[in-house]
Amino acid sequence: MLQRIQIKSGPPVILLKGEFSQVDDPELLSREVAASGAKVITFDSNGGNVLAAMAYGRMIRSLGLSTFQLRTVQCASACTLAFVGGAIRQAEPGAIGVHQSSFSPESDLDGHAAVAAVQTMTAQIMTYLIEMGVDPKLLQLSLSVSTDDMRYLTASEMQTYNVTSGSAGDAPERLGTTANAVPPAVPSTTTQEVSPSTxxxxxxxxxxxxxxxxxxxxxxxxxxxxxxxxxxxxxxxxxxxxxxxxxxxxxxxxxxxxxxxxxxxxxxxxxxxxxxxxxxxxxxxxxxxxxxxxxxxxxxxxxxxxx
Structure with a gap:
């Protein structure tokens, strides 16, 4: 679902809410941008269909939109793929979450078909990340987190993987009162790098x-x-x-x-x-x-x- 968020000055910001689905039509975003003059899109989504998220990401890039994400809402799982479609990408620490992709229980794939499907999906995601200028090693991090868990990226991780580009201080009026619109997200998980000793x-x-x-x-x-x-x-x-x-x-x-x-x-x-x-x-x-x-x-x- 697309919503307009009015800010103090300038065009509105588009909020994309809900899970990405196979029936989504990214052309709706194109029409909304044309009607509103929006330059920025933000998300309140815990993921959904990977292919649909990448389709939205490509539409976001073709429209020249910037993406911005506050920690008080979340963009997690497949939503991350849509987020990196932004021409300029800004996010607060803990606002972007990643984990392994999975198939719905209704997919009913046998062992060989599941392996082939996973390999195909992996190739598609890697191709997409490279296309968007994101380090494909982000996928390695995602694969290390089980589907029933979520890894929220630190500021340094987002910079390292090129998930973000630009300064969060440049965000449009902090998106007005968006922070009060939804409950807080899960706190970010931070990691401390340890130099190898043995x-x-x-x-x-x-x-x-x-x-x-x-x-x-x-x-x-x-x-x-x-x-x-x-x-x-x-x-x-x-x-x-x-x-x-x-x-x-x-x-x-x-x-x-x-x-x-x-x-x-x-x-x-x-x-x-x-x-x-x-x-x-x-x-x-x-x-x-x-x-x-x-x-x-x-x-x-x-x-x-x-x-």
């Missing part, structure tokens, strides 16, 4: 940094790889010169210049003696340099690290 923690931190680097643009990715590998590498069971390893990875990166690799939360296992061996599972997404072809999946990895 060898095992350092090995896991390296593995995370490795996949983060491989998810960057090619120049940054290969700057990391050149420093990371020894001159001779055990590569897929064969002793291989570093130059050959880098060249193979360069060929892949040239064909698939947009990549997102993230270690599945809880999957990494590390054993250290003189060196550390890390085994785990990585979720990956890649997009071709031509034809907009995308590919995604899940793979096991094994990496030996010498600090």
């Amino acid at each position: 060898t095992e923690q350092k090995a896991l931190a390296f593995v995370t940094a490795y996949h983060d680097a491989w998810s960057r643009e090619n120049a940054d990715a290969f700057a990391f790889m050149e420093k990371a590998y020894e001159e001779t590498v055990e590569f897929y069971g064969k002793t291989t010169p570093k130059a050959a390893v880098i060249e193979e990875k360069r060929k892949f990166a040239t064909r698939w210049p947009v990549r997102a690799y993230s270690v599945k939360p809880g999957s990494a296992q590390v054993v250290c003696s003189n060196t550390c061996k890390v085994d785990g599972v990585v979720d990956w997404y890649a997009k071709r340099d031509v034809g907009d072809r995308v590919s995604s999946g899940t793979a096991e990895f094994s990496l030996v690290w010498d600090q």
